[in-house]
Every structure is written in structure tokens, then in C-alpha cells.
Amino acid sequence: MIDKRLFDLPGMKKYVVILGILVFIQAIAIIAQARALSIAIVNLWNLQSINTIIGPIIVFTVAFLARHLLTVAENHVLFPFVEKTSGDMREDLMAKIFRLGPAEIDKRGTGNIVTMALEGIDQVQTYLMLVVIKILDMSITPWLILLYVLFLRWEQAIFLFAIFPVIILFMIILGLAAQSKADRQYEGYQWLSNHFVDTLRGLPTLKQLGLSKRYADNVYEVSESYRKETMSTLRIALTSTFALDFFTTLSIAVVAVFLGFDLMDGKVMLLPALTILVLAPEYFLPIRNFANDYHATLNGKNAMSAVMDVLHEPEMSQREVLPDLKWNDDSTLKLNQVSLTYPGSKEPTLKDISIDVKGMHKIGIIGASGSGKSTLINLIGGFLSPDGQNQISINGQPLPHLNQANWQKNFLYIPQNPYLFHATLAANISFYVAGASEAAITSAADKAGLSDWIKTLPNGLNTMIGEGARTVSGGQAQRIALARAFLDPNRKVLLFDEPTAHLDIETEAGLKQDILPVFNNHLVFFATHRLHWIGEMDYVLVMDHGRLVEQGIPDQLAQRNGDYVKLRSEMEAADL
Amino acid sequence: MKNLKKTFENDTWVMPYLRKYKGLLVLVLFLGFMTFFSGGALMFNSGYLISEAARQPASIIYIYVPVVLARAFGIARPVFRYVERLTSHNWVLRIVSDFRKKLYQTVEQKASAIQRSHQTGDILSILADDIDHIENLYLRTVFPMVIGWLLYIFMVIGVGSLNWGVGLLMLLLLGIITIVMPLASVATNGVREFKQHQIQHTFYTNLTDEVLGLGDWLISGRYNDFINLQKKPIKSIAALRKRDHYFQWWRSFLVQIVILLTTLVLLVWSANQFTSSKSLANWVAAFALAIFPAVSPFVNMSQGASEWPVYKRSIERVNALDDGGVQPVEQTSLAEPFNQLSINNLTFKYADGNRNVVKNISMTIHPGEKVALLGPSGTGKSTFLKLVVGDLTPSDGQVLINQQNILSLQDVRSSLFGILDQQPYLFDTTVMNNVRLGNVNASDQQVKDAIAAVGLKDLIESLPDKYDTQVQEAGKRFSGGERQRLSLARILLQDAPIIILDEPTVSLDPITEKKLLDKVFELLHDKTIIWVTHHLAGIAHVDQVRFMENGQFDMQGTPQELYKTQPRFRQLYDLDRGRV
Incomplete structure (x- = not known):
């Protein structure tokens, strides 16, 4: 019920001590407030003059103000700490995401990561603010009050103390109910909300099938059945809250009634009796506050777990093994029997891949879908780590993986859908080259065949593109990625992953003419299933079910009648 | 306040x-x-x-x-x-x-x-x-x-x-x-x-x-x-x-x-x-x-x-x-089977746009004809399709089926058009339920027959839950090609006379693409097909190819004709099959 991780947060102990002292003083203020109020009431009850209550009222006022000022003070004390902790957590998360790279994003989904960094951390902040003070309040205030009541009249103190385990019992039931509620209902809720979004997204399909109108009732029915289910789980949670509520409220009533009888018998005076009665709700208040906010804090707790999960995710270390590198005609890249298994998968996606590359080449990677082309490109790009150690080497230097800062300075990666940042066209082109001159950018754009398009843009190279700005067609996006390659003469390695598969044939034909020149004097890895690219390659890797089944010069492979020939014949269309 | x-x-x-x-x-x-x-x-x-x-x-x-x-x-x-x-x-x-x-x-x-x-x-x-x-x-x-x-x-x-x-x-x-x-x-x-x-x-x-x-x-x-x-x-x-x-x-x-x-x-x-x-x-x-x-x-x-x-x-x-509701058009239905789709001087401009996306297109399609439509993105292909099925109201001209305006046939539209698009949607339920969406009155046997026709019988029956297998969110239980086949099974059950193929193979590899297209044209050989495609694989299946450019048709003819007479077409076709 109480999150132990909270007290392990760096620097938390100091704050717990300070806050503990404040809460302690606050509890004394609460007792003083009750005592002063009771004195004033008893004086009036004794029909004493109004002057006799001036003193108690002043004490009451001061204690009351002190109590609430202390609440503000507690928040003031804690907030900078919470702000720093959550702020650091956010920065750590961002840094971690950067280090984990795109593979992690694929695993968790962009939306999830963004929500976690934004709303998740906010929820953690709220959680920390709420829960720390509440826990301290619960562990200090009731006991001080109880001690005071004991001093006034031990019978009531024992009653109040005896009722506490009952309350704790119901708190635990509440906790369990809340847990299962949180789990089950959250699942149910996720399911429903997914179902709803699922239905909305599938609307075009429903419309195609002429079912869209009829489906409205289905939406309603699913939602209604969810309501009934929720209500039944909610009932459990609410019932335990009810029990908690019931016992505390009834305890106050019982205390009042017993005090009444004792007063009648003259066993107690009005002042201590009244003080006890005023203090009884205060005794239960912290634990009730805690229970009331319990559900509200669940989100924060879950968010914190999710963030912690990401922060504890293992990452590829040893990113600096490779010494400074500038790929040239004499550089070598060797893969020796490399296998790669995705986490959670039993079968390796790449099996025993061995490649030996020296200098500048144009290497095509072909194979049916699912053969491991993209995985191989991702391995070369260092986004994925191989199963074994030191099976890869560059210039003879054995490397654990290719997520090497100095290797990454040497290549450009051009996927099927190059990502365009929400920035100007010029900034997008010069993303890899800090401080590129406008002339250089213009020239690169020109080589990539963007000039005609740029002329039609309102602000030329300074036009904003990307999400929420001017949309860019798939062909233009490829050209922008290409311009990056033209702009940066230092990156001699180019990794292409199906750059033209989704383009229409005319755009593809046009783009090809502009891509070809960049191949010169570069080491190119080009994964594709578009056959015409093979003609431009001087070396081909044929992949099948994760294995490198054939490799060699295209013309030689064509004569061998092996996997290469088989694959080509399956892909190729007939004569017209 | x-x-x-x-x-x-x-x-x-x-x-x-x-x-x-x-x-x-x-x-x-x-x-x-x-x-x-x-x-x-x-x-x-x-x-x-x-x-x-x-x-x-x-x-x-x-x-x-x-x-x-x-x-x-x-x-x-x-x-x-x-x-x-x-x-x-x-x-x-x-x-x-x-x-x-x-x-x-x-x-x-x-x-x-x-x-x-x-x-x-x-x-x-x-x-x-x-x-x-x-x-x-x-x-x-x-x-x-x-x-x-x-x-x-x-x-x-x-x-x-x-x-x-x-x-x-x-x-x-x-x-x-x-x-x-x-x-x-x-x-x-x-x-x-x-x-x-x-x-x-x-x-x-x-x-x-x-x-x-x-x-x-x-x-x-x-x-x-x-x-x-x-x-x-x-x-x-x-x-x-x-x-x-x-x-x-x-x-x-x-x-x-x-x-x-x-x-x-x-x-x-x-x-x-x-x-x-x-x-x-x-x-x-x-x-x-x-x-x-x-x-x-x-x-x-x-x-x-x-x-x-x-x-x-x-x-x-x-x-x-709630704003901007569509003007209701009085609905009717067809008395006789589909005999002609005519597109007359079709022109369209978006309310917030400044140019015509579709410019004065006319064509007539008879039952059983198969037309392929090509063109770069942004030339108005999908707008054209939306106009054909009546999701958009043309600025000028009209789309007629048997001389009935398509806008007045919206209630019976699913009995006229079957649509297979890039990412056909599978709902988060069983295979059986998903395919049956094509015709909610179909018997289990009919659904199974449709799945067999698209060549998925062996795959589905090899799964532990068979036809009750959950397809999971957005159908991710199945590969792209399999999803397309399941949707094709849905269309078979729907049994509409006109089929619209909206780049159904764009995310598939060439081998899967070829197999799917062969299947589609084999199963739908008696249907009228309008096929928007991004390249020329499988183009031999159609009677007519039309290239669209800036909202108009430019090159058109049978694939064989175009290959003989149009160097541009020939060059693209050869590029597409890797012979350059």
C-alpha cells in the first residue's frame, strides 16, 4: 500500500525529517485548536460572560492559522524536491531514450514513449506531492492525538485505539480491491477504449461493407456491458470504502454516546469530554484522506513504475570501442558468423551471417519479405546488437556491436519513409551537417532533384515542412534524404532500406536517376525487392529465412542457377 | 458567463x-x-x-x-x-x-x-x-x-x-x-x-x-x-x-x-x-x-x-x-442488375482548395471490364474514387449507375461496390467474425468457403483456434498479405458487381504481390474492376490502363497496345520487372 521506492529516492530522507517535524508541530496545533475551542464552548455553556472566551478564541485562531499555514509550508518545502526529482527523471528518460535508440521506440510505440515523458512524469509529480505528506500525516498525527486523549481519559483512548486495526483491515481490503480494480478495470477500460477507437478506425471498412449505420448499436451495447461490469467491480471497491467510512463515523457517534453516559454519571467533566469529541474526527482524518486519495495516486504509481522500467532497461554499452574512423578505399568491415535474436523470440532472425567488405562497393541485399534484409541493415546501422561478442570488426578492430559513435559518423541511413522533422526544408537537409552554408544546401538540393519543387514553395528552402506543416510526398521525402547524403561528403557509407518500394513507378524512375550518382565513391548497402536496382549493384547478398544463402557479383550469380536466379524468376513479371 | x-x-x-x-x-x-x-x-x-x-x-x-x-x-x-x-x-x-x-x-x-x-x-x-x-x-x-x-x-x-x-x-x-x-x-x-x-x-x-x-x-x-x-x-x-x-x-x-x-x-x-x-x-x-x-x-x-x-x-x-452536416439526397435503389457505370464530365474542387483536383473526367465502364489507373501521388486518384462511390459530391458532372446518380444510391452502396484498399481493417475479434462482415447473413460454411477460395484454408485450420482465432488489434496476428486475403474473402461474400482496388499491394513484397493479384483477378474474373495501382506488376490482368496526371487522363489503352506504341510505358514496364 505504501510505496517503498518513494523513500529510496535520492535526497528523500532529509525531506522526510523536515516534513516530519512540520507535521509534528501541526499535530500539536490541531490539539491546541481543539482544546481552545472546547474551553470557549464550555465557558459559554457555563453561562460565563463573553469576555472569558476572548483568550481561548485567540488561541484557537492562532492554532487554526498555524495548522493551515503549516500545510502550505509543507508543500513549499516538498515542492522543490519533487520538481527536481521529476525534472531529473524526465531528463534521464530522454537521455535513456536517446541511448536506447529506435529499436526501443519500435518496441514500445512512439505514442507510449511520448505520453510517458509528458503525462507520465506529470503524474509522478502529482503522486509524489500527494503521497509523501499524506503518509507522514498518517504516521504522526493520529498517535499524538491518541496520546493526548489517553492523558484526558484512557477509556476513550483505548476505544479509539482498538478501532484502528479494524480500519487498517478495511484499508487492506480496499487496497486489494483497488489493486484488482486497477488491474481488471484498467484492462477492461483499455479494452473498451481500444474497442471504441478500433471501431472508429475501422469505419471506412464498415462503410465499405455497408455496416456502418448498424454498428452504432453495437458500440452502445459494448459500452453498456462494460458499464455493468465496471459497476460490479466498483461496488467492491466502494463497499470497502463504505466500511471504512462506516467505522470511523460510527466510532465518533459511539464516542459521543458513551461520553454522554459518562457525563450523566458524573465520571467525566464536560471540558475533557468535548475535547475528545472535537478530536475524534481529527484522529480519523489522516487515514481517511489517505484512503480517499488512494485511487487518485494509482495512476502516478503506475506511471512511476513504467518510467522506472524504461530507465532500468539494459542498453548497449561499449559505444566507444571503435577508434576514430574515416571510411576509405582501404577500410574493411567484417561480419563473422553473426546471429541476431530479437528479445522475447526463440528463433534467431539472422543466422550465421558472414560478410567481408573492403572499400567502396555497391552491395544489394535481396530476398523475400521476412528474409531478414531490414534486420541486417539495422545490424549494420548499430540499431540492433548481435547475439555473440566480437564477431564484427572494422579495420581489424573487434567490436561487440556497431552502435559505435565513430561508425555512426560515417554513414547515412535512408529508410522507406525517411523522417522529416518539423523544421524548414533547409534545416532538414542540413540535419547532419552543423552550420552548412546556404549555397551548399542549395547545391545538394539541386543534385537531389529538388530544385523544381523548391521553386513552387512559398519560402523556398525556408518553407516549414513535416508534421503539421506542408506535407511532402514520399518521393520528395526520399530526395530530401538524398540531399543529406550529397551535402555531407564525410559520410561515405550509405544504408538504404527499400527506399522506393512504395513509390509509384514514374516517381521511382525519376528518383532513380538522381540516386545513382550518389553511389559513386561510397560504400552502399541497398536492401530492396525492386529488381531493377540489382543491375546497379556490383555485389549482391541473397537472404532467405535469416540466412545469407548466396553472395557474389550479379553476373556470376546469374549463371549459377542458385537462389539468386530462383528469386529473380519468382519476382519477375511476364512479357506483355 | x-x-x-x-x-x-x-x-x-x-x-x-x-x-x-x-x-x-x-x-x-x-x-x-x-x-x-x-x-x-x-x-x-x-x-x-x-x-x-x-x-x-x-x-x-x-x-x-x-x-x-x-x-x-x-x-x-x-x-x-x-x-x-x-x-x-x-x-x-x-x-x-x-x-x-x-x-x-x-x-x-x-x-x-x-x-x-x-x-x-x-x-x-x-x-x-x-x-x-x-x-x-x-x-x-x-x-x-x-x-x-x-x-x-x-x-x-x-x-x-x-x-x-x-x-x-x-x-x-x-x-x-x-x-x-x-x-x-x-x-x-x-x-x-x-x-x-x-x-x-x-x-x-x-x-x-x-x-x-x-x-x-x-x-x-x-x-x-x-x-x-x-x-x-x-x-x-x-x-x-x-x-x-x-x-x-x-x-x-x-x-x-x-x-x-x-x-x-x-x-x-x-x-x-x-x-x-x-x-x-x-x-x-x-x-x-x-x-x-x-x-x-x-x-x-x-x-x-x-x-x-x-x-x-x-x-x-x-x-x-456536429457542424457542416451533409445535404441529404433522396435515396432510391436499382431495379435491375448493374449494366453501366458512366462518369460524365466529372470535376471536383475541395471547399478550401483553390484548384480542381479532378478535371472534367468522362469514361464509361461496362460489366466485366477491368481498368487500371496509374499516376503519381497527389494527382487526384483517391479523390476520383471517392467521387465514384459517392463519398464526395462533385462540383460539376456526375457519376451514374444504370442512369441513376450514385448520390441517390448510397443506402444500397454496399450491394454495388466492394472495396479492397491499402490497409483493409480487421477488427479485434475472430477470423470468422471478420470475414462474415462481408455478409452478416452468410452461414459458417459460406465463410469457410470464402476463406478457402482466397487460399487461407490450410493456414487458418493449422491454428489452434482455427476460425475462432483472434486477429488482435488491427489484425496484427496476420501478415500484410494474409490480411489482404482475409479482406478479399470478405469481398467475395459481399458479392458486389463493381470492385474497387485501391493500391492493395503497396506494402507487399513482389512475390506476395504477384500471388495476391493473380488470386484477385482469378476470383473476381466476372466482376467490373477499377484498380488504382502504383506500379505495373500484374498489369496484364486488365483491359485498359489509364495514366492520371493533374486530375486528367493522359496516356490510355490496353497494356499490350501501350507497350507497343508508347516508349514511356515500355520503359516503365521494363523498369518494373527489372530489365533495364
Whole structure:
């Protein structure tokens, strides 16, 4: 019920001590407030003059103000700490995401990561603010009050103390109910909300099938059945809250009634009796506050777990093994029997891949879908780590993986859908080259065949593109990625992953003419299933079910009648 | 206030449901009121009880009624609270069901059967969130506010009936925390909320941008730029949040000061009012003790009110959906089987566009004909398809089926067109249910036959749950090619005379593509087919190829003809099959 991780947060102990002292003083203020109020009431009850209550009222006022000022003070004390902790957590998360790279994003989904960094951390902040003070309040205030009541009249103190385990019992039931509620209902809720979004997204399909109108009732029915289910789980949670509520409220009533009888018998005076009665709700208040906010804090707790999960995710270390590198005609890249298994998968996606590359080449990677082309490109790009150690080497230097800062300075990666940042066209082109001159950018754009398009843009190279700005067609996006390659003469390695598969044939034909020149004097890895690219390659890797089944010069492979020939014949269309 | 009026002016999302579930609403408010009333009454009664008991009356009879009442209120408070929470949650969830249906229907009206991207998914998630917001509007703002006001009125009248002067003071003092401060909170928070929303939006967009482009960031090695880009918005959010927190703390403190003043007023008043006799003096403790539980619902009213701007935005957004309904066209149906699709001088311009996307296109398609449509993205192919099926109304010209305008055939459209698009949607249910969507009256055997026809029988029957296998979210249980085949099975069951293929193979590899196309044209050999495609694989299946450029057709003819006579076509075809 109480999150132990909270007290392990760096620097938390100091704050717990300070806050503990404040809460302690606050509890004394609460007792003083009750005592002063009771004195004033008893004086009036004794029909004493109004002057006799001036003193108690002043004490009451001061204690009351002190109590609430202390609440503000507690928040003031804690907030900078919470702000720093959550702020650091956010920065750590961002840094971690950067280090984990795109593979992690694929695993968790962009939306999830963004929500976690934004709303998740906010929820953690709220959680920390709420829960720390509440826990301290619960562990200090009731006991001080109880001690005071004991001093006034031990019978009531024992009653109040005896009722506490009952309350704790119901708190635990509440906790369990809340847990299962949180789990089950959250699942149910996720399911429903997914179902709803699922239905909305599938609307075009429903419309195609002429079912869209009829489906409205289905939406309603699913939602209604969810309501009934929720209500039944909610009932459990609410019932335990009810029990908690019931016992505390009834305890106050019982205390009042017993005090009444004792007063009648003259066993107690009005002042201590009244003080006890005023203090009884205060005794239960912290634990009730805690229970009331319990559900509200669940989100924060879950968010914190999710963030912690990401922060504890293992990452590829040893990113600096490779010494400074500038790929040239004499550089070598060797893969020796490399296998790669995705986490959670039993079968390796790449099996025993061995490649030996020296200098500048144009290497095509072909194979049916699912053969491991993209995985191989991702391995070369260092986004994925191989199963074994030191099976890869560059210039003879054995490397654990290719997520090497100095290797990454040497290549450009051009996927099927190059990502365009929400920035100007010029900034997008010069993303890899800090401080590129406008002339250089213009020239690169020109080589990539963007000039005609740029002329039609309102602000030329300074036009904003990307999400929420001017949309860019798939062909233009490829050209922008290409311009990056033209702009940066230092990156001699180019990794292409199906750059033209989704383009229409005319755009593809046009783009090809502009891509070809960049191949010169570069080491190119080009994964594709578009056959015409093979003609431009001087070396081909044929992949099948994760294995490198054939490799060699295209013309030689064509004569061998092996996997290469088989694959080509399956892909190729007939004569017209 | 003006703002409030504006929000609800054309409201169809909040008010109608308040009216629809009036009875339950009144019950919720009553129960809420009784909860706090009982809480106050318990302490009021207890105060009186012990004061009276302390006088040591001769008989227990004198305190008998308060003793019984103490127990009664002690039980009543939690019971009322319990029932209130159950009722209000039930009420809200009931409304949510209505909301979902309504949102669905609203979106349904505007949805098009021709859909290229799934980007709209984000908008839909936002709308789904809006519904949750409106749910919270009731639970966190409306109910507590109204219940608070009821108690406020009750207390003012109660005290006022004993002493109108003190009643007036209560009216003013408690008015500060129940009316003035909530209003002030809405005003301050409205501005802040707006700002925060903007900053968060920037942060959100930046962050999404960064995460989506993470590969590029990583390769570029620009770690510091990556981290620094977020620093500014994070800082501004933190600053705003800080101000927000401070505001809340001091506002709560202010509420407490008003409560203190109220308590003092009541104490002084009771000191004057009730000290004339011993029996009257017993009421002093009653009033003094009742204050704190009685004012407890007021403490959170400002907070509830300050959440209003969030809700307001949601309400406005869902209400905005209702705007711009489509002009209804009188619907009819075809008496005879499909015999001709004629497209006459079709022209279209988007309402917010400045050029014609489709320019004066005419063509006639007879039953059994197969037409392929090619062209770069943005030339109007999908707009053309939307016009053909009647999702868009042409600016000029018309689409006729058997001389009937397509716009008047919308109710029977699914019996005319079957559509296979880029990413046919599989719903998160079983294979059987998904395929049966093609014809909800189809028998299990017919569904199985359709699945066998598309060549998936062996695959499906090899799965542990066979035809009851869950396809999972968006059909991810199956590969792209398999999803296309399942949708094709759906179309077979649908059995419409005209089939529209909207780039169904764009995300498939050439081997899968070839197999799928062969299957499609084999199974649909007697249908009329309009096929939008991005390259020339499988083009031999059609009778006619048309290239579209800037909303018009330029090159057209049979594939064989074009290959012989058009060098451009020949070059593209050879490129497509890798012979360059």
C-alpha cells in the first residue's frame, strides 16, 4: 500500500525529517485548536460572560492559522524536491531514450514513449506531492492525538485505539480491491477504449461493407456491458470504502454516546469530554484522506513504475570501442558468423551471417519479405546488437556491436519513409551537417532533384515542412534524404532500406536517376525487392529465412542457377 | 458567463443528457446533499448530546433522542455516501454509453470508404479522451458544485431563520468560497490553462518529432542538441506548474481563513444568542461542532471549478463535430442488375482548395471490364474514387449507375461496390467474425468457403483456434498479405458487381504481390474492376490502363497496345520487372 521506492529516492530522507517535524508541530496545533475551542464552548455553556472566551478564541485562531499555514509550508518545502526529482527523471528518460535508440521506440510505440515523458512524469509529480505528506500525516498525527486523549481519559483512548486495526483491515481490503480494480478495470477500460477507437478506425471498412449505420448499436451495447461490469467491480471497491467510512463515523457517534453516559454519571467533566469529541474526527482524518486519495495516486504509481522500467532497461554499452574512423578505399568491415535474436523470440532472425567488405562497393541485399534484409541493415546501422561478442570488426578492430559513435559518423541511413522533422526544408537537409552554408544546401538540393519543387514553395528552402506543416510526398521525402547524403561528403557509407518500394513507378524512375550518382565513391548497402536496382549493384547478398544463402557479383550469380536466379524468376513479371 | 453561454449555445453533448437522465441526476444530488447533511448533523447532535448530559439530567430520557440520533446520523452518513457514489458512477457510465454511440454516429456520417492514411487515428483518440473529460466534468465539477450550493443555501436559510443578520453574514462569507473563489479560479486558471495547453502542445509536437526521428538523431551524434531542444519547454511547463501549485495552496489557505471567520462569527453569535439559559447554552457546542463537517464540501469547490477550461475545450471540440452536416439526397435503389457505370464530365474542387483536383473526367465502364489507373501521388486518384462511390459530391458532372446518380444510391452502396484498399481493417475479434462482415447473413460454411477460395484454408485450420482465432488489434496476428486475403474473402461474400482496388499491394513484397493479384483477378474474373495501382506488376490482368496526371487522363489503352506504341510505358514496364 505504501510505496517503498518513494523513500529510496535520492535526497528523500532529509525531506522526510523536515516534513516530519512540520507535521509534528501541526499535530500539536490541531490539539491546541481543539482544546481552545472546547474551553470557549464550555465557558459559554457555563453561562460565563463573553469576555472569558476572548483568550481561548485567540488561541484557537492562532492554532487554526498555524495548522493551515503549516500545510502550505509543507508543500513549499516538498515542492522543490519533487520538481527536481521529476525534472531529473524526465531528463534521464530522454537521455535513456536517446541511448536506447529506435529499436526501443519500435518496441514500445512512439505514442507510449511520448505520453510517458509528458503525462507520465506529470503524474509522478502529482503522486509524489500527494503521497509523501499524506503518509507522514498518517504516521504522526493520529498517535499524538491518541496520546493526548489517553492523558484526558484512557477509556476513550483505548476505544479509539482498538478501532484502528479494524480500519487498517478495511484499508487492506480496499487496497486489494483497488489493486484488482486497477488491474481488471484498467484492462477492461483499455479494452473498451481500444474497442471504441478500433471501431472508429475501422469505419471506412464498415462503410465499405455497408455496416456502418448498424454498428452504432453495437458500440452502445459494448459500452453498456462494460458499464455493468465496471459497476460490479466498483461496488467492491466502494463497499470497502463504505466500511471504512462506516467505522470511523460510527466510532465518533459511539464516542459521543458513551461520553454522554459518562457525563450523566458524573465520571467525566464536560471540558475533557468535548475535547475528545472535537478530536475524534481529527484522529480519523489522516487515514481517511489517505484512503480517499488512494485511487487518485494509482495512476502516478503506475506511471512511476513504467518510467522506472524504461530507465532500468539494459542498453548497449561499449559505444566507444571503435577508434576514430574515416571510411576509405582501404577500410574493411567484417561480419563473422553473426546471429541476431530479437528479445522475447526463440528463433534467431539472422543466422550465421558472414560478410567481408573492403572499400567502396555497391552491395544489394535481396530476398523475400521476412528474409531478414531490414534486420541486417539495422545490424549494420548499430540499431540492433548481435547475439555473440566480437564477431564484427572494422579495420581489424573487434567490436561487440556497431552502435559505435565513430561508425555512426560515417554513414547515412535512408529508410522507406525517411523522417522529416518539423523544421524548414533547409534545416532538414542540413540535419547532419552543423552550420552548412546556404549555397551548399542549395547545391545538394539541386543534385537531389529538388530544385523544381523548391521553386513552387512559398519560402523556398525556408518553407516549414513535416508534421503539421506542408506535407511532402514520399518521393520528395526520399530526395530530401538524398540531399543529406550529397551535402555531407564525410559520410561515405550509405544504408538504404527499400527506399522506393512504395513509390509509384514514374516517381521511382525519376528518383532513380538522381540516386545513382550518389553511389559513386561510397560504400552502399541497398536492401530492396525492386529488381531493377540489382543491375546497379556490383555485389549482391541473397537472404532467405535469416540466412545469407548466396553472395557474389550479379553476373556470376546469374549463371549459377542458385537462389539468386530462383528469386529473380519468382519476382519477375511476364512479357506483355 | 458569456463564455459559458457560448459554450452551451449549440450544445448537443451535455445539456440533452442532463435532461434525459433527470431523475437519476436529482437522486445523485439529493444523496450528495444528505451525505454532508448527516455529517454535520452527527456533530451537531453529538455536541448537544454531551452538553445536555453534562447537566446530569435526572433521567436518561432527556438524552434518549440525541443518543438515538447520534447512531442514526453515524450510520446515515456513510450509507448516503455509498449510495451516492454508486449512483453517480452508474449515471455517468450510462451517459458515456450514449456519448460513444453519438460520437460514433457523428464520425460515421463524415467517414469515407476511401481511406489512405491512418493518421486520423490520433484525432479519434483525442475525441475518445474528450468523452472521458466530459465524464469527469460531472463527477468532479458539476456534482460537487451543485451539492455545495445546495448546502450553502440550506445553511444560510437555517441560520437566517434564527437570526437574519447572522444569516446575511453567512451568505456573504460562505458566498466567497462557494461562488466568488470558484469564479476567480475559472478566470485565472482559464488563462493559465490556455498557456499551459499551448506549451504542452509544443512540447508534445517537439517530442513526437524527436522520437520519430530518433534514428537520425542517433546517427548524427547530436546528443546535446537532442537534450537541449527539450529544456526550454520543460522549463516553461515547470514554471507554470509551480505557479499553479502556489496558487492552489494559497487559495486553500484563503478558504480556511473564510472558514475560520465563519466559525468565529457563529461562536460570537451563539455566545450572545444562547447564553440566556442553561438549556439554550447546550446549543453552543452543537453549532460549534457542526461547522467543520458542514463546510467540508466547500473546500474543493474552487478546485473543481478550475478544471472547467479543460472540459470546456472538450465540449467545444465534440460540439464542433456536429457542424457542416451533409445535404441529404433522396435515396432510391436499382431495379435491375448493374449494366453501366458512366462518369460524365466529372470535376471536383475541395471547399478550401483553390484548384480542381479532378478535371472534367468522362469514361464509361461496362460489366466485366477491368481498368487500371496509374499516376503519381497527389494527382487526384483517391479523390476520383471517392467521387465514384459517392463519398464526395462533385462540383460539376456526375457519376451514374444504370442512369441513376450514385448520390441517390448510397443506402444500397454496399450491394454495388466492394472495396479492397491499402490497409483493409480487421477488427479485434475472430477470423470468422471478420470475414462474415462481408455478409452478416452468410452461414459458417459460406465463410469457410470464402476463406478457402482466397487460399487461407490450410493456414487458418493449422491454428489452434482455427476460425475462432483472434486477429488482435488491427489484425496484427496476420501478415500484410494474409490480411489482404482475409479482406478479399470478405469481398467475395459481399458479392458486389463493381470492385474497387485501391493500391492493395503497396506494402507487399513482389512475390506476395504477384500471388495476391493473380488470386484477385482469378476470383473476381466476372466482376467490373477499377484498380488504382502504383506500379505495373500484374498489369496484364486488365483491359485498359489509364495514366492520371493533374486530375486528367493522359496516356490510355490496353497494356499490350501501350507497350507497343508508347516508349514511356515500355520503359516503365521494363523498369518494373527489372530489365533495364
